[in-house]
Amino acid sequence: MISILKSLWYVFLHMFRKRVTVQYPEEKNYLPPRWRGRIVLTRDPDGEERCVACYLCAVACPVDCIALDAAEADDGRRYPDFFRINFSRCIYCGYCEEACPTYAIQLIPDFEMAEYDRQNMVYEKEHLLINGEGKYHGYNFYKYAGLEIKGKAKGEGIDEEKPIDPKSLMP
């Protein structure tokens, strides 16, 4: 009986405690700096698309929310013809970012993506592309890769040795 009255009193005292609720739209909660939120496609320092349409992100994605189709430009650069992410499926695991060899696909700390129409959760390439380099500055895949494109022959990349002629006997 006494313990019942005691618990009533202690619960009553909770009235004067601090509230734990965060009044969300007015008050923002603390977000960790590495928060994984919305996915973006970044550009290299020259303003070209970083994505080379290698499909690694689509393969890594555990919920298959990434769809893309590769295409090749006249200068030899590969790019995605379309790049589509269905955010109503995305679980924000960040595996696509880990899989990306060119730092193209990145997760940013934006999570406020609510929509009234589910179809609006499907983002196309023009919604995903941003005009910046994201988290990794100064990296340009084609300057390092040994791939031949217009204006850069084999062996002209940074840290890249000249190609060896396997048919020559000279050392």
Add this chain to the structure above:
Amino acid sequence: MSETLQHIVIVFGILFGLLTLAAGLIWIERRLLALWQNRYGPNRVGPFGIFIVLADMIKIFFKEDWIPPFADKKVFVIAPTIIMLTVLLSWAIVPVAPGVVVLDLHIGILFFLAISSIGIYSTVLAGWASNNKYSLLGGMRMSAQMFSYEVFMGLSLMGVVIMAGSFNLSDIVNAQENMWFVLPQFLGFVIFFIAGLAESHRLPFDMPEAESELIAGFHSEYSGMKFGMFFVGEYVGVTLISAMIVTLFFGGWHGPVLPPFVWFFLKMMFFICLFILLRAALPRPRYDQLLSYGWKILLPLALLNILVTGAIVLAIE
């Protein structure tokens, strides 16, 4: 003619006030529970979130009112109306202010006890008509619980009746002009409070709808406004028990400075808040413990209370 008009005004005033209060209790209960759980509760719609009641009402009216095909249809539909009817009928004998009462019965307390016993049919029939084993268990629990708690609910009030010398609630309130009956009848008050809690099946005694074991007990098959009626019935039941406690033990409308109606309302709101605090603080007892607690402790205490009160009143006379 003017007397008839006055009567009609009182009847509709009490009915309207009661239903408004019952609807408002949705908001009051949610806000208070949140307050005691370190939250805010509904605070977005309108000032302090009070229009959440309207939003809830609109929502519940547009819900599908589904009757399960395996249910006993007639009884299923009648059951929720019984609880509404009985609690509203019981309110007829509660004097809100001097002369402001729907029905000034000379056997007011007996009427209250009789009608509140009929209210149990609502839960029992709802549990039966749902044709669902959990609902049936809920209805059965309700009948057993009421059976044991109704007995000393009536007995605990007899001390008050002996002291006031009347079954009429207005007379009882008038008899408390100098001293509230809670002082000489403290035991009776505690027993009536516990029995009232069980009567309105509020949380520490909500065996019939125990979510953890019976899903929602007697109303698990109900939806839409039928479900809403059970809840309006429950909230009006809470106000009824609070009003009865105030009238019988806390001097009804008596109080200094403020007008009688305001005093009645303030005292009633205090007990309603206490009911909600009980819900926030206490866990649900086991079912057999509840029954043995009623029969083995509260019933002998209630009988003892009558015996002692009767002996003292006789000795003084």
